[in-house]
Amino acid sequence: MNIPFVSFTPMEKELHSDIENAFKRVFERSWYIGGAENEAFEEAFSEYCNTGYCVGVGNGLDALMLSLKAFNIGEGDEVIVPSNTFIATALAVTYTGATPVFVEPDINTYNINPNLIEEKITDKTKAIIPVHLYGEAADMKPILKIAGKYNLKVIEDCAQAHGATYGGERVGSFGDVGAFSFYPGKNLGALGDGGAIVTDDKALADKIRALGNYGSDYKYHHIYKGNNSRLDELHAAFLNAKLPHLDRMNEERGKIAKAYYEGIKNSKIILPGIHASITNAEGSVSKPVWHIYAVRTRSGAEREALEKYLSNKGIGTNKHYPIPIHLQECYKDLGFKKGDFPIAEEISATELSLPMYYGLKDEEVKYVIDAINKF
Numbered sequence: 001m002n003i004p005f006v007s008f009t010p011m012e013k014e015l016h017s018d019i020e021n022a023f024k025r026v027f028e029r030s031w032y033i034g035g036a037e038n039e040a041f042e043e044a045f046s047e048y049c050n051t052g053y054c055v056g057v058g059n060g061l062d063a064l065m066l067s068l069k070a071f072n073i074g075e076g077d078e079v080i081v082p083s084n085t086f087i088a089t090a091l092a093v094t095y096t097g098a099t100p101v102f103v104e105p106d107i108n109t110y111n112i113n114p115n116l117i118e119e120k121i122t123d124k125t126k127a128i129i130p131v132h133l134y135g136e137a138a139d140m141k142p143i144l145k146i147a148g149k150y151n152l153k154v155i156e157d158c159a160q161a162h163g164a165t166y167g168g169e170r171v172g173s174f175g176d177v178g179a180f181s182f183y184p185g186k187n188l189g190a191l192g193d194g195g196a197i198v199t200d201d202k203a204l205a206d207k208i209r210a211l212g213n214y215g216s217d218y219k220y221h222h223i224y225k226g227n228n229s230r231l232d233e234l235h236a237a238f239l240n241a242k243l244p245h246l247d248r249m250n251e252e253r254g255k256i257a258k259a260y261y262e263g264i265k266n267s268k269i270i271l272p273g274i275h276a277s278i279t280n281a282e283g284s285v286s287k288p289v290w291h292i293y294a295v296r297t298r299s300g301a302e303r304e305a306l307e308k309y310l311s312n313k314g315i316g317t318n319k320h321y322p323i324p325i326h327l328q329e330c331y332k333d334l335g336f337k338k339g340d341f342p343i344a345e346e347i348s349a350t351e352l353s354l355p356m357y358y359g360l361k362d363e364e365v366k367y368v369i370d371a372i373n374k375f
């Protein structure tokens with residue numbers, strides 16, 4: 001059997017005519033930037049996230065960066081980010097001129113450990129960017145408490161967690177602003193780059209929209225030195241076609257995760273932890289959307305062996321992420337060395353992501369489980 005790490009084919013087959021119609025709608029209107037599709041998507045997506053406003057932007061990195069800029073964060077400021085995340089979280093901070101300050105994750109959930117945030121706060125700290133990594137919400141309650149205590153902005157990095165809930169509420173609705181990516185491989189993906197921010201603050205939404213549109217509040221009138229970062233009409237149209245299917249497709253990912261949890265029985269494999277049930281008043285618990293199903297091995301050598309073993313059986317895997325941010329060449333200037341963030345380093349060395357995508361068949365999931373159990 002040949003099982004890729006990710007495939008868009010089952011989803012694209014199913015939504016073929018919806019996607020084609022989306023293209024036709026835009027092409028027949030001959031209107032490509034900032035139009036009816038963006039308006040419809042922004043309304044639908046803000047409603048989906050249970051926030052007042054949504055603004056389409058060019059990609060997820062810009063969604064984070066424009067949010068930071070909207071809070072006037074820049075040179076001399078510090079922003080708390082997880083040491084274990086995709087590099088874009090840190091790059092967004094760097095691009096504003098501010099400095100990313102790394103906080104170690106919880107080894108079980110892979111998400112930022114709220115107990116380690118306070119010791120990193122200085123009088124330069126302006127914001128926290130919790131990341132809902134691999135599709136599981138970060139532990140927002142203590143994070144919001146710390147942010148309140150020190151008067152910090154909270155920018156949720158929701159790039160891997162469209163639709164994930166924390167105590168029954170959707171991610172993106174907790175912080176001052178939620179930043180999303182619609183990179184094709186995300187749970188909700190365009191057919192190219194795309195992104196959005198969601199917020200309850202109208203003035204903030206207006207400012208982010210202006211910042212992504214040459215700093216313009218109305219045509220040829222510029223209040224900020226902005227840049228160009230907008231969601232194309234075509235991508236907004238594709239997202240309008242896909243959004244109605246997001247919950248159902250996330251549910252299917254959940255079934256695959258459940259099968260992995262129940263089926264994988266091998267003392268060499270450490271399964272991903274989920275938060276102890278965080279509930280709201282109605283008893284709704286947190287629900288991950290399984291962007292990635294991240295297992296760990298007991299050592300780096302064992303991870304390499306597992307990867308090779310699965311590859312020989314036709315099973316595609318991936319590593320998220322093989323080099324932690326503090327050891328990346330581009331961040332040499334921050335002066336970190338191996339051993340500075342041991343938990344992020346441990347995850348980098350031992351994490352392996354199993355096949356996870358909409359349309360992965362039961363027999364394929366079973367094949368992956370059987371292979372892992374024989375490792």
Ligand SMILES: *Cc1c(COP(=O)(O)O)cnc(C)c1O
Nearest residue numbers: 059060061086088089159181183
């Ligand atoms: C994908 C991703 C981003 C960046 O999104 P792009 O649309 O690729 O710019 C930011 N943060 C995280 C955690 C991501 O996974």
